[in-house]
Amino acid sequence: MAKLILIDGSSYLYRAFHALPPLSNARGEPTGALFGVVNMLRATLKAKPEYLAFVSDAPGPTFRDTLYAQYKAHRPPMPDDLRAQVEPMLAIVGALGFPILRVPGVEADDVIGTLAVQAQALGIEVLVSTSDKDMAQLVSPHVTLVNTMSNTMMDRDGVMAKFGVRPEQIVDFLTLTGDTVDNVPGVSKCGPKTAAKWLAEYGTLDGVIANADKVGGKIGECLREALPLLPLSRQLVTIKTDVPLEFGPTDLAQRDPDTAQLRELYARYEFKAALKDLDAAEQATGIVEQPTGEAGAVEPAVLSGPVAVIDAALSAPGDYELVTTLTQFDAWLERLRDAELIAFDTETTSIDAMRADIVGISFAVQAGKACYIPLGHDYPGAPKQLDRHHVLAALKPVFEDPTRPKLGQHAKYDINILSNYGIAVQGLKHDSMLESYVWNATATRHDMDSLAKKYLGYETIKYEQVAGKGAKQISFSQVDLDTACRYAAEDADITLRLHHALWPKLDSVPALRKVYEEIEIPLVPVLAAMEQRGVLIDGDVLRRQSQQLGKRMLELQQQAHAVATHEFNLDSPKQLQTVLFDELGLQAKLKTPTGQPSTNEEALEAIADTHELPRLILDYRSLAKLRSTYTDKLSSIVNPRTGRVHTSYHQGSVATGRVSSSDPNLQNIPVRTEEGRRIRQAFIAPPGWQVLAADYSQIELRIMAHLSGDEGLLRAFHAGGDVHRATAAEVFGVPPEEVTTNQRRAAKAINFGLMYGMSAFGLARQLSVDRGEASDYMGRYFSRYPGVRAFMEATREQAHRNGYVETIFGRRLYLENLTSRNQGLRQGAERAAVNAPMQGSAADIIKRAMIAVAAWLKDRDDAHMLMQVHDELVFEVRADAVDEVRAAVVERMSGAAELAVPLVVDVGVGANWDEAH
């Protein structure tokens, strides 16, 4: 059964303030009450409730003040030492991921009462965490009070034991006893015992009132005296359970905690146990949450309250309309024409845009107001839907009008879908996935469900909930219309709400806004076009290669079995381990991270001279990899409709700003070995066309020269020629023409290693020299290129100071684990920090180049951009246009950034991708 924990914030703050000694931190700030509350919150989280909230009083009068001017009139003002702890408390509560609820006009109790009743109706178990006895009136079979500070729980029996009355009698009980602290008038001389006695006798307050005459003695007079005020008192002590709220119990999921901010707050207020918990969690997961706000010095006051308060406009349930009539559709068409920003989403039959059919479209034009237009639900008994052709034809002018701004979540997919129906979407202005990605690429995944949870505290309907999962999953076209509407309209609605939550963040940092507006958003249609175009594959070439590879693999396999004297699965590292190290008794040189003797390439290479089996395995593996991943796979993935391979480019999955490619991954096609390179021969151009490949020469090293400003490195690049040779000449103190092959190899290893944040130890390993020698090389390198060392130091320092490093264009690259107590994790983070500005800037540059080249290609039909492989762009070009395209591509790639060194681009042209290199 799902559980909801409601925390009575004010009650805890007061109770902790009075119960704990007046602690303070090194700055002299009071921390006692905070400490108590933080411990209570941490204990609460350990219960892992599905839903939770921290409820506190909103500023301003409530309905009780209106009802009775004397209400709480004698309450002393909040002590300064307590007041000072309110803002930090809210900051910590927010950073822990609690939804904070503050509703004006009512007290926290009323919000808690209302949510408790609502949750109960939904079959949710409720725990009310409070130290306020008045709350006992809420207790029921599924509502229990918890007092974390005294570590007690109070259910129905507990209420009876403590008060001597049933929970439903608590209101009457409190009315009779009154409350001197809150200035609620009761019956004087009537304490808990008398109240319980009367209620036991007459059942209810009304019963007591009706029988007021029968009560004798002095106390009877007091009762009769109090009679006129009792109805008012009852109103005052009754906790409301019908407050109109913009959110419900199920909106109250915990958000992702902001560990970085927590660490800072805990450190500031010196909560050592809480800090230790954070460290333990970090060690366990190896993950540290990145701050989502401006990193650097964080003043708790700035980040408190509103950051985590559920914003009614962004978190309320939406109003979704299922559009099945022309009247409805025309009304929405009108809304779209008037909209400042159109949020749209498509529903289809497949996640592969190239094979998907459209099933429906949803729109949102304001938060909470969305529609779903079903177009292709075809289950038995499906209601009649609008004509797809008519709807798309009517929407086409809207989608294709660049002056009507549009918003999507991963809009590239929807653009591809609509393109299948002849609609060329123009005017994509925003994409919530990219907003989140540019804001902080690593704080969260950027799918809508994760974003809604993190930035809105909203739990979306999951696709699995409407369509099932695994083998039983049905197509969206089989989902009933009402369910489909809830799901699909929510997608458009949440996209819009996410935009409202994320855009102000981006807009507040000019460099990030520029990266988003000038790089990521314009890149969307460019990538979409590349995916749709696809690349032509020669299936016959691949099939022939598969056969040849298979034949040679079989031979190797038979030889291996003969050597091992029995059959075994060459693809199984585990079986191989047994054969090599147990049966044949070979000496294992390396271990896997899990402690098993390793059978990876390096380990087999190391024992290849002691037995013939390792070499057979190595040969077999390289062939198996080629066949399973490339020759078999690629020919099977050719789209039958287009005869081409259509990859997907991912704009939101690489921490440094690169794009990645999958289904298939065209960014890891072999190139280093002769056999591998043959696979590239299958990437061809149509008859009369050529493949043109253009790649940046040493782009990351050039960026290092630019960023570091190191004179030696700048000179080397300005001189042109072989930079590794130039480096070797400097490091080894010989003229460039006398540099030996080994010297150049060492220099190249240093150049690359430095960009990966390498240590002398790593270089020694790479070059197979001892550590002293490697460290000697690095010493000489840094003495020749002192600017490089300074740059690396500065980068590490910036990473520690800000939690992120930046690219040339100001993209922020957050680092995880920089403050880890685990040395390995921390050093890993520092290496990543050193590499990130170079890898990230290179990514920015090629993205800018792609946008520029695509703009130039826009109205041409003699060349298409097909692939991006990090520092390389691949095109198909009609033979008569090759020279012109080559010049234009080089010009735009070289001109994609103004660096302190030239950006050199090498171009090759050929009948296939291999020849074009």
Added chain:
DNA sequence: AGCGGAGCCTA
């Protein structure tokens, strides 16, 4: 059927 580990391809 889904998942983690091992291994290996790219820049």
Added chain:
DNA sequence: GTAGGCTCCGCTG
């Protein structure tokens, strides 16, 4: 030693 994606096995449901 940076950044990814894909395939296989072998385990768990």
